[in-house]
Amino acid sequence: MLRYVLLAVFVGVLHADVCKQPQGRICEVDVYNCCDNNFGMALNLTKCNGNLWDRVNCYRAEIENMFGTSVDGGLTVCSAWSDWMKCLGRTLQDCESVKFHVMQGANSGQAINIFTVYSQISFLCGPGLDTYVNNDGTIRNVFINYATQLQRCRDTFSNNVNTNWENRCADFRELIGCYQLPFQTGAGIEGGWWGCEYERSGVTAWLPECSEQCTATNNNIRAAEELPQ
Template identity: 65%
Template sequence: MLLWTCLLASLFIGFSTAADICPTPTIATCDPMVYDCCDNNFSNALNLTTCNNLPDTFSRVECYRTQMESMFGNSIDGGLNVCAAYSDWTRCLGVSLLSCESIKFHIQQGLTSGQAINVYTVYSQMAFLCGPGLDTYVNNDACVRNVFNVYNDQLARCRATFSANINNNWNNRCQDFRELLGCYQMPFQQMCGKEVGWFGCEYERSGITAWLPECSEQCFANNS
């Protein structure tokens, strides 16, 4: 893993020097101007310019998710580039990171609660992919990339089904959450084994568990 750590560190340096200089946050409350500056750096670093013309943060971040998952699917360098850009994003926002990624902030910026939750979910998934999940991705990169490529539409349907179900019956949300995790874990586990099955499950769980704390679902290597 030392080689990958050094490679990722070198990517971080490259991304950092190319970014515009944004004001350094001095308080924990998110400043929308700083957010926009850091978001612009993130988009430019990954060449997500096609997302920039979309009308609101929700649309842009959903576009980011699609393109970043494609990068993770295309090559290990693509995945490491995403993590380098996300690392710069976290450093750019500094002490205001939690506020800027929060559901509350995005509602204050005009998103609906559902849109704000989806935006928060994407940020949380990036934190997992580039943190606890990175070793699994690097050690199983070819297979993980294949799942992202082959099953991208199926994974999107897992999310859409979950959203529709909780909108129709909020009281059944924990059961719906459990089914969502199984839906995500299955293709990763069937194609790549139990460890990568956990990776797929935890990737989705990490983005949702914070706004469904009453649901105690966990990911294990033998969930499916």
């Protein structure tokens, strides 16, 4: 495994810009843009164009495809992610925040979406990595075989929250159950928990008041088309 990580780091270094060292803890736009450019180059995200808030869904799709294609692909993402964190240093938290992206011109929904994707990559490359690597490919297959279903889960949640904010925590419970279903179907109980945690990590980052936990006996496991509208 280490061989793959070192190879990804070496290839990334060959093409990376040298970004200046950030000062303090406040995100600096020029440093952020340099680090983001290196992240995109390391993963060859050439089809993801435009402002970050316009291309973040493309980022998510491409990254999930890399995780779904092979362990090598997942480890390449995590190598680039490690470089991203080092590049931003002490400004990482501010640079990933909803506030920073709103200040750069994103609306609240776009900024939340960006923050969600950052939080999910942190799970993929942090507490979720061992399970992903050791799951014999079944978790990877879910990203490929159930991509449309997972997108429907997110779209349904987004539409419901935008329609009735007061019901957000109930919608959140439905969301993680919706995400758990394809992973549990394709990768068993452990895979179901992993898929639930993957989506939960992204949403609780900006909805901390919704504290639903992921369990194998989640009563909200159901397909997107079965969710209340």
